[in-house]
Amino acid sequence: MLPVFGHTNPDTDAVTSALVYARLLTRLGTEAQAYRLGELNFETPYVLREAGVEAPELLPDLPAGTAVALVDHNESAQSAANLTELTVTHVVDHHKLGDLTTAQPALLRFEPVGCTATILLAMHREAGLSIEPVDARLMLSAILSDTLHFRSPTTTPRDREAVAFLAPIAGVGDVEAYALAMFAAKSDLGDTPAETLLRMDYKVFPFGDASQPQRLQTWGLGVIETTNPGYVLGRQVELLEAMDHARAEGGLNGILLSVVDILREHNTTLVLSATEEKVLREAFGVETQQGRADLGNRISRKKQLVPLLEAYFAPQA
Ligand code: MN
Ligand code: MN
Numbered sequence: 662m663l664p665v666f667g668h669t670n671p672d673t674d675a676v677t678s679a680l681v682y683a684r685l686l687t688r689l690g691t692e693a694q695a696y697r698l699g700e701l702n703f704e705t706p707y708v709l710r711e712a713g714v715e716a717p718e719l720l721p722d723l724p725a726g727t728a729v730a731l732v733d734h735n736e737s738a739q740s741a742a743n744l745t746e747l748t749v750t751h752v753v754d755h756h757k758l759g760d761l762t763t764a765q766p767a768l769l770r771f772e773p774v775g776c777t778a779t780i781l782l783a784m785h786r787e788a789g790l791s792i793e794p795v796d797a798r799l800m801l802s803a804i805l806s807d808t809l810h811f812r813s814p815t816t817t818p819r820d821r822e823a824v825a826f827l828a829p830i831a832g833v834g835d836v837e838a839y840a841l842a843m844f845a846a847k848s849d850l851g852d853t854p855a856e857t858l859l860r861m862d863y864k865v866f867p868f869g870d871a872s873q874p875q876r877l878q879t880w881g882l883g884v885i886e887t888t889n890p891g892y893v894l895g896r897q898v899e900l901l902e903a904m905d906h907a908r909a910e911g912g913l914n915g916i917l918l919s920v921v922d923i924l925r926e927h928n929t930t931l932v933l934s935a936t937e938e939k940v941l942r943e944a945f946g947v948e949t950q951q952g953r954a955d956l957g958n959r960i961s962r963k964k965q966l967v968p969l970l971e972a973y974f975a976p977q978a
Contacts, residue, residue, distance in 0.1 A: 663693040663750070664727070666720050666741070667777075668734035670863045671697050673705045673806035673843075677799035678732040678777040679717060682753055685781065686730065688790060693730060696720035698741060702861045704847035708802040711839075712795055723747060733777040735761040738865045738879075753780055756963060760867075775813065775820035778803035782823045797830035802843065809886065809923050810840035813961050841888075844923050848887040855899035859883050859907060859918060866967060868974035878974050881911055883918040884962050890922040890929065894953070897931060901952060904933045915940060921960045928956040944973035 665683040667675025679695035686693035695717040701709075709716055720741060723729065729741070730751035736759030737744045749761065751768045755777055772780050778800035785792055792800075804824050808816040811824075824836060833839050850858060863883040869876040883904075885893050893900075900918060908916040918931040932938050932949040941947050947954045959965035 663691055663730055664696050664720060664723065665693050665730040665732060665751075666696040666698055666717075667732045668739040668864070669698040670702075670860055671699055671705070672702060672733075672862055673708055674777050674803040675733040676701065676705050676717065677708065677803045678753070678781060680714065681778065681781050681796050681799050682730065682732050682751075684793075684796060685784060685788075685790070686751070689788060700857075702847060703849055703853075704806060704843050707843060707846035708799070708806075712798040712802070714795060714799065732781075735759050735771075736866075737761075738867060753777055753784070755780060757967070774817045775815045776804040776807035776823075778807075779817075779820050779823045782827065783819075792827070792830050794830055794832060797827045798833070801827040801831045801833060801836075802839075805836070805840045805843060809844075809921075809926075809960070810837070812923065812926050813964075815961050815964050844886075844888050848889045848892075848923075850887070850889075850892065855896055855903040856906070858885060858893070858896070859900060859903045861885065863907075864962070865911065865913070866970070868970055870976040873976045876974065876976055878914040879912070880970065881907055881913050881916040882962055882966060882970075883916070884921055885918065886921045886923050886960075888923050890920050890925075890927075893920045894929060897952060900931055901933055904931065908933065917941075917966075919956065919960075919962065919966070926958050926960055928958070928960050930954045930956050940970070940973065944969045 665679045667679050676697055683693040683695040697717045698720055725746035726748055728748045728750045732753050735752050735754050749763050749767055753770045755774050782800055804820050808820050828836050865881050868878040887893055904916045915937045916933055920929045932952055932954050938949045941954045
């Protein structure tokens with residue numbers, strides 16, 4: 662049974678793509694099972710309930726050498742704790758290539774599209790397989806989630822085509838209404854502790870170059886996508902405390918938390934200290950005021966935050 666899993670602090674794509682890819686692999690003759698690497702956010706349970714699907718189990722500790730399939734990530738810092746000891750046999754992903762290495766030839770499917778599910782749909786069609794309604798619903802949801810219903814600059818024509826293709830199979834007549842319901846579920850944060858809010862969509866990135874270890878940097882980048890940014894920003898003090906704690910605990914050089922207003926396509930980023938303030942000024946050209954920086958329409962961590970930090974921390978030639 663090949664375990665299939667997405668990244669830690671899973672989002673809807675990480676969970677649903679593990680489910681869909683496990684089923685695809687099984688249909689193609691490799692028995693596979695989906696797992697998750699952490700607690701679900703507030704959107705994914707809504708999606709799973711609408712699809713009539715159970716959440717995958719938490720990934721158990723896997724002995725060294727176990728074959729695994731990754732979806733929606735490839736960097737060890739975002740994966741199973743002992744990923745470097747496991748045998749990665751398959752990866753389906755739409756992120757930049759990180760530190761992945763494999764001991765054996767592996768099936769690697771990377772495409773610069775808005776969502777892993779867009780690639781999985783193509784793989785079904787290439788294999789000549791019909792799309793089950795449940796899988797259609799899961800893939801449709803992942804694409805709407807990752808692209809914020811096409812608002813994100815990561816959106817490609819293929820993501821739009823995939824949604825148009827999947828919606829009738831999934832039985833979703835009004836895609837706009839369904840996307841809004843997903844975003845409402847995601848924004849219904851209640852009295853969730855600040856620590857949990859910070860970790861809900863949080864990734865750790867190494868920047869710089871191992872050949873210049875004194876310049877190596879590790880940053881934590883959290884995002885809270887919401888239709889109710891006022892509520893999240895109202896908890897700024899608590900969130901900054903949680904960020905301070907996470908930075909110390911993770912031995913990080915810096916930490917940022919972006920509050921993304923989904924409907925207005927706007928990013929307000931919480932800034933912990935002078936370290937982050939300096940980097941935001943020099944890498945993004947924005948000033949921090951009262952612990953907040955206005956990053957304007959830079960709503961994609963993958964496309965509009967990480968590359969700038971990558972370039973900023975790149976070793977000098
Ligand atoms: Mn993801
Ligand atoms: Mn994704």
